[in-house]
Amino acid sequence: xxxxxxxxxxDEANNAIWHRLSENEKTQLPLTASRILxxxxxxxxxxxxxxxxxxxxxxxxxANASNNTLNQYVSLLRKKFEQLGFQGELIKTxxxxxxxxxxxxxxxQLGVVGKPVAIENKKPGNKIIIISAVCLLAxxxxxxxxxNRGGWDEDxxxxxxxxxxxxxxxxxxxxxxxxxxxxxLAKEMIDKYAPCIGNEVYIYHPSDEVVLNGQGAAFITxxxxxxxxxxKFAGCYDVYEFPKV
Amino acid sequence: xFMNFQRFRTxxxxxxxxxxxxAFFVFLKKRDxxxxxxxxxxxxxxxxxxxxxxxxxxxxxxxNGQGNVMFSGEARKTAEAGKIFSFERFMHFSFEKTDQKNxxxxxxxxxxxxGDDLDDAVFSKYIYxxxxxxxxxxxxxxxxxxxxxxxxxxxxHLCVKR
Numbered sequence: 109x110x111x112x113x114x115x116x117x118x119d120e121a122n123n124a125i126w127h128r129l130s131e132n133e134k135t136q137l138p139l140t141a142s143r144i145l146x147x148x149x150x151x152x153x154x155x156x157x158x159x160x161x162x163x164x165x166x167x168x169x170x171a172n173a174s175n176n177t178l179n180q181y182v183s184l185l186r187k188k189f190e191q192l193g194f195q196g197e198l199i200k201t202x203x204x205x206x207x208x209x210x211x212x213x214x215x216x217q218l219g220v221v222g223k224p225v226a227i228e229n230k231k232p233g234n235k236i237i238i239i240s241a242v243c244l245l246a247x248x249x250x251x252x253x254x255x256n257r258g259g260w261d262e263d264x265x266x267x268x269x270x271x272x273x274x275x276x277x278x279x280x281x282x283x284x285x286x287x288x289x290x291x292x293l294a295k296e297m298i299d300k301y302a303p304c305i306g307n308e309v310y311i312y313h314p315s316d317e318v319v320l321n322g323q324g325a326a327f328i329t330x331x332x333x334x335x336x337x338x339x340k341f342a343g344c345y346d347v348y349e350f351p352k353v
Numbered sequence: 354x355f356m357n358f359q360r361f362r363t364x365x366x367x368x369x370x371x372x373x374x375x376a377f378f379v380f381l382k383k384r385d386x387x388x389x390x391x392x393x394x395x396x397x398x399x400x401x402x403x404x405x406x407x408x409x410x411x412x413x414x415x416x417n418g419q420g421n422v423m424f425s426g427e428a429r430k431t432a433e434a435g436k437i438f439s440f441e442r443f444m445h446f447s448f449e450k451t452d453q454k455n456x457x458x459x460x461x462x463x464x465x466x467x468g469d470d471l472d473d474a475v476f477s478k479y480i481y482x483x484x485x486x487x488x489x490x491x492x493x494x495x496x497x498x499x500x501x502x503x504x505x506x507x508x509x510h511l512c513v514k515r
Binding site for chain 1: 363366367370371373374377378391392393394395396397398399400401479494496497498499501503506507508509510511512513
């Protein structure tokens with residue numbers, strides 16, 4: 109059962125149409141006209157070619173029909189709805205293409221127990237939009253989880269060498285020569301204040317004065333990793349040495 | 354004409370999904386602005402008077418633009434037979450994140466706890482001091498699950514998320 113534009117009922121099982129306010133005055137449709145109406149309702153928004161209608165309504169039932177017969181049935185449907193008070197265009201004729209039931213026609217399908225249910229929209233576009241939006245959401249969440257999976261991006265720091273089994277990094281890129289000098293200075297601080305115990309990492313940041321004459325401020329931190337293998341830091345031990353007075 | 358129910362439902366679902374995505378990003382953005390970490394530090398004054406100042410620092414930058422830093426630890430003098438002083442200070446401020454790394458602090462107030470017997474001048478010189486207008490500038494760089502915190506000169510702490 110269909111409700112068209114809120115006021116017009118169509119019972120496809122009994123091939124009847126009627127107005128909401130005159131349920132007792134049902135108009136009986138010929139079986140063929142009913143099948144055409146049903147086909148157009150199920151394919152709202154799609155131009156149904158004459159050939160397709162012939163196949164669906166006649167050929168599949170072992171019959172044949174002419175263009176004129178089809179036109180008569182469409183005219184009959186328009187006329188019957190007009191007689192019920194339907195205003196507007198129920199079925200459009202698309203020249204040299206076929207017939208179209210407008211997509212913006214308000215149609216509801218009643219379920220078995222009389223509850224309105226939406227007619228399944230066969231347009232693939234809507235599904236694509238929903239699937240795209242869900243994918244967008246999933247990609248966002250997976251991307252965020254991937255970015256925050258733990259560990260650190262070594263693009264943020266630059267390795268200058270190792271002291272024992274511990275790698276030493278700086279916040280900026282160094283030439284091989286300056287990296288060697290800075291690694292030596294870092295090793296002095298490491299040996300003095302925060303020795304390499306095992307698999308830790310150091311981040312070293314000396315002032316220019318330290319590099320030039322050994323008399324400036326310097327920062328080094330020794331970070332240990334968490335035991336779960338996530339490459340996240342468990343804690344860091346920061347050493348800051350002021351310039352010698 | 355009336356809007357097709359099916360189309361309305363599709364638009365509604367898409368709007369809901371986009372709203373969830375937007376809310377998710379807003380949540381991440383807000384979470385990104387939050388800093389809650391702890392650091393262990395050892396400072397060497399190299400002044401011939403103090404041997405070291407060591408302790409822990411915990412930092413909280415809330416999403417409402419308010420922040421706290423708690424310093425606690427001890428300072429050992431080279432002189433006076435290695436006398437040890439304690440410090441325990443709470444710093445409160447309001448902040449504004451000016452870009453990805455820079456924070457402007459305002460209304461910085463440092464309070465001293467009862468057991469703190471370290472001279473203010475020593476604390477200001479070697480641990481933390483703000484301007485006379487109670488403002489400061491911090492540089493905070495996210496590194497792994499920690500924050501490298503310092504000033505314009507360079508980093509002073511690598512504070513690890515709690």
